[in-house]
Amino acid sequence: MSKLSNMELPSIFSSFAEARKNGFLAVKKLKEQGLGVVGTFCTYTPVEVFWAAGLVQVGLCSTSDETIPEAEKSLPRNLCPLIKASYGFAITDKCPYMYFSDLVVGETTCDGKKKMYELLGEIKDVHVMELPQSQSSPEAKAWWRGEVVKLKNKVATKFNKTITDADLTRAIKKRNQERLALKELYELSTLSPPPMTGLTQLQLLYGSQFKFNHQAKMADILGAIEKIKKVYAEGQRPVSEKAKRVVVTGCPMGGATEKLTRAIEESNGVVVAYENCTGAKQFDRLVPEEGDPWTNLADYYLAVGCAVMTPNPNRLELLGRLCRQFAADGVIEMTLTACQPYAIESRAIGQFLSQEKRPFMSLETDYSLGDFELLKTRVAAFIENLS
Amino acid sequence: MTLVLGLDVGSTYCKGAVVGPEGLVAVLKEPTGWDLTGVGNLVIDRLKSLTNLMVLPVAATGFGRGAVAQALIRPTEITCHARGADYLLPGIRTIIDLGGQDTKVMIVESGKVKSFQMNDKCAAGTGRFLELALNRLAIDLNSLPDNWLPSTVSLTSPCAVFAETEILGLLSKGAPRLEILKAVVESLANRAASLAGRLEPTAPAVLTGGLAETPGLTVALTRAFGVPVNNLKNGSYAGAIGAALLLGRFNQKTTSHEKTPAERGPENIIWRR
Numbered sequence: 001m002s003k004l005s006n007m008e009l010p011s012i013f014s015s016f017a018e019a020r021k022n023g024f025l026a027v028k029k030l031k032e033q034g035l036g037v038v039g040t041f042c043t044y045t046p047v048e049v050f051w052a053a054g055l056v057q058v059g060l061c062s063t064s065d066e067t068i069p070e071a072e073k074s075l076p077r078n079l080c081p082l083i084k085a086s087y088g089f090a091i092t093d094k095c096p097y098m099y100f101s102d103l104v105v106g107e108t109t110c111d112g113k114k115k116m117y118e119l120l121g122e123i124k125d126v127h128v129m130e131l132p133q134s135q136s137s138p139e140a141k142a143w144w145r146g147e148v149v150k151l152k153n154k155v156a157t158k159f160n161k162t163i164t165d166a167d168l169t170r171a172i173k174k175r176n177q178e179r180l181a182l183k184e185l186y187e188l189s190t191l192s193p194p195p196m197t198g199l200t201q202l203q204l205l206y207g208s209q210f211k212f213n214h215q216a217k218m219a220d221i222l223g224a225i226e227k228i229k230k231v232y233a234e235g236q237r238p239v240s241e242k243a244k245r246v247v248v249t250g251c252p253m254g255g256a257t258e259k260l261t262r263a264i265e266e267s268n269g270v271v272v273a274y275e276n277c278t279g280a281k282q283f284d285r286l287v288p289e290e291g292d293p294w295t296n297l298a299d300y301y302l303a304v305g306c307a308v309m310t311p312n313p314n315r316l317e318l319l320g321r322l323c324r325q326f327a328a329d330g331v332i333e334m335t336l337t338a339c340q341p342y343a344i345e346s347r348a349i350g351q352f353l354s355q356e357k358r359p360f361m362s363l364e365t366d367y368s369l370g371d372f373e374l375l376k377t378r379v380a381a382f383i384e385n386l387s
Numbered sequence: 388m389t390l391v392l393g394l395d396v397g398s399t400y401c402k403g404a405v406v407g408p409e410g411l412v413a414v415l416k417e418p419t420g421w422d423l424t425g426v427g428n429l430v431i432d433r434l435k436s437l438t439n440l441m442v443l444p445v446a447a448t449g450f451g452r453g454a455v456a457q458a459l460i461r462p463t464e465i466t467c468h469a470r471g472a473d474y475l476l477p478g479i480r481t482i483i484d485l486g487g488q489d490t491k492v493m494i495v496e497s498g499k500v501k502s503f504q505m506n507d508k509c510a511a512g513t514g515r516f517l518e519l520a521l522n523r524l525a526i527d528l529n530s531l532p533d534n535w536l537p538s539t540v541s542l543t544s545p546c547a548v549f550a551e552t553e554i555l556g557l558l559s560k561g562a563p564r565l566e567i568l569k570a571v572v573e574s575l576a577n578r579a580a581s582l583a584g585r586l587e588p589t590a591p592a593v594l595t596g597g598l599a600e601t602p603g604l605t606v607a608l609t610r611a612f613g614v615p616v617n618n619l620k621n622g623s624y625a626g627a628i629g630a631a632l633l634l635g636r637f638n639q640k641t642t643s644h645e646k647t648p649a650e651r652g653p654e655n656i657i658w659r660r
C-alpha cells in the first residue's frame with residue numbers, strides 16, 4: 001500500500017463505514033418504530049418529498065458484484081453492472097434497504113434502468129417517474145413538476161399521509177443543510193496538499209447516505225469536518241505535497257469502484273473532487289427556499305447534469321468549475337461497462353477538457369476486482385505524464 | 388562517471404540498459420523464465436561486470452518491475468517506452484510496442500506520452516499470438532522477403548486460439564506456409580491498428596519491443612496504420628533505456644527537444660474494454 005493509505009485519519013471516519021454494516025438492524029429498528037421506508041436509485045429523485053412525509057429514504061444503487069450472476073439469469077449480460085447488481089440484490093433479499101423498503105421509486109433515466117424497473121415491479125411496489133430527456137424547455141419543466149406532484153400523491157396514498165407545502169419547505173431546508181455540510185466537507189480538499197485522501201472523502205460521502213436521523217447525521221458530518229481541520233492545523237499531512245490532484249467524473253462511484261480511487265492514490269495521485277453522483281453532483285447546488293416549493297424542487301432536480309440528458313451542458317459547467325476550484329492536474333473519468341450515455345458522452349468531455357487545458361483519461365470498468373492491475377497501469381502512466 | 392541502469396522486466400525477456408550523460412553505454416537481455424527477481428539480479432550483475440562498476444542505481448519497469456527490490460523508481464512501461472524511443476530516434480511521434488503479452492500504441496511529443504491505447508486483456512494482437520502461429524507453421528519470421536506483397540489468404544479471427552485452428556485449416560487446403568505467415572502478420576498489424584483507432588498516429592512512427600528490428604513486420608504495420616512504420620535499432624531496449632533516463636535525468640542532453648509549447652501532459656485517453 002502507498003504512503004497515502006497508511007496515513008489515514010482514524011476514529012470518527014470509521015463510524016460512517018459502520019453505519020453501512022449495521023444497516024440491516026438499523027432499518028429493522030426504524031420499521032419497528034412504524035416508519036415507512038422508500039428506496040431510491042438516482043440523483044434525480046426528489047427525496048424531500050419522502051422527508052416531508054416523515055418517511056425514511058435510502059439509496060438502493062448496489063456497488064458490489066456479489067449478486068450479478070443471479071441477476072444475469074433474467075437480465076442480459078452486457079448490461080451496466082449497477083443495474084444488474086441492484087436487481088440482483090432485490091431478488092436475493094441480500095440488501096437490507098431493498099428488503100425493507102415499502103416503496104421503490106425510479107425514473108426513466110437510461111434504457112437499462114427503466115426496463116429493469118419493469119422486472120422489479122414484479123416483486124416490489126415500484127413507482128417510476130417519467131423524467132424528460134432535456135432540461136431547458138418550459139414544457140419539460142412543467143412536465144417534471146407534474147411528475148413530482150404525482151409522486152407526492154402516490155406517497156400520500158400509499159402511506160396514508162398528508163404532505164403540506166410547509167412540510168415540504170421544512171424538508172427542503174433540512175436537505176439543504178446537509179448539502180451545505182457535505183459540500184463544506186469535500187471542499188476541504190481544495191487545500192494543498194488536501195487534508196484527506198480521495199478514498200476517505202469517497203467513503204465519507206458514500207457512507208453519509210446510510211444515516212437516517214437528520215440531527216445525528218449533521219453532527220457526524222460537522223464532527224468529521226472539525227476533526228479533519230484540527231488534525232491538519234496540528235500539522236498532519238495525510239497526502240503528500242507532490243501528489244497529482246485528480247478530479248474524478250463519470251458514472252456513480254463507491255463500493256467496488258473504489259478501486260479506481262485506490263489505483264490513483266497508489267500511483268502518486270490524489271482524488272480531490274468527485275463530480276459523479278456520489279459527490280458534487282448531489283451537493284453542489286441548493287434548492288431555493290423562497291417561492292413555490294414544488295416548482296423549486298422540480299426545477300432543482302431537473303437541472304442535475306447527467307449523461308441521460310440531451311444536451312447535457314450542466315455536467316460540463318460543474319466539471320469545469322471543480323477543475324478550477326480544486327486546481328486539478330488532470331481528470332479521470334470512470335464509465336461502467338455497457339453504460340451508453342456516459343461512454344458516448346466521453347468524447348464531449350474530452351473535447352471540453354482539451355479546451356480547458358486539463359489532461360483527461362477515460363477508463364471503463366465494472367464491479368469485478370480482476371482488472372485492478374490493468375486500471376493501475378493506465379492510471380500510473382497518465383499520472384506520470386502529468387506535467 | 389554517473390551511470391544508471393534501467394531494467395525492463397517483460398514477460399518474455401528481461402532487458403537491461405546502462406546509460407550515462409554521454410548516452411547509451413551497454414545493453415543486454417536474458418529470457419525471463421519464472422523467477423523475476425532472479426533474472427533481474429542476473430541482468431544487473433552482468434551489466435555491472437560489463438561496465439566494471441560495483442554500484443549502479445537501478446530503475447525498473449515492465450510487468451515484473453515490482454520484483455526488483457533495489458529499484459529506486461518503478462515507472463510504467465508506457466512512460467519508459469516513450470522516453471526510450473525518443474532517445475533512440477529523437478522527435479518520434481508514434482510508438483507501436485508489440486510485447487509478449489500486451490500491445491501498446493503511444494502518441495508522444497518530445498518523449499512525453501500524449502495518449503496511448505493498450506491491449507492486455509487477451510492474447511489477440513500480442514507477441515504471444517505470433518509465437519503460437521510461428522510454432523504451428525514451423526517457420527521463421529525472417530523468411531518474409533523485404534517489401535512483401537499482401538497475402539493471398541487471410542485469417543478471420545483475431546483470437547490466438549481460434550487463429551491456430553484456422554491456420555490448420557489453411558494448411559490442409561494446401562495454402563503455402565509463407566502466405567499464411569503473411570496473413571498472420573497482417574492480422575497482428577490490423578489488430579494493433581484498430582487498437583490505435585482513436586489516436587490518429589502520425590509519422591515518424593517506430594516499432595519497439597522484441598521484434599523492433601524485424602523488417603517483415605513494419606511492412607504490414609505501415610499498410611495497416613497508413614503511416615510509414617520504421618524498425619528501430621535497439622528498439623527492444625526502449626523501455627529499459629527510458630527507465631534509466633528517467634532515473635538519471637540526462638534527458639535535456641540526450642534528447643532532441645529543449646522545450647515545447649503546451650507541454651502539459653496527456654490528453655484524451657479513452658480506454659474501453
Ligand code: SF4
Binds near residue numbers: 041110307
Ligand atoms: S448517473 Fe445519472 S442516472 Fe445514474 S444515478 Fe446519477 S443522475 Fe441518476
Ligand code: SF4
Binds near residue numbers: 080081082336341
Ligand atoms: S451507470 Fe449508465 S447504464 Fe448504469 S444506470 Fe447509470 S446511466 Fe444507466
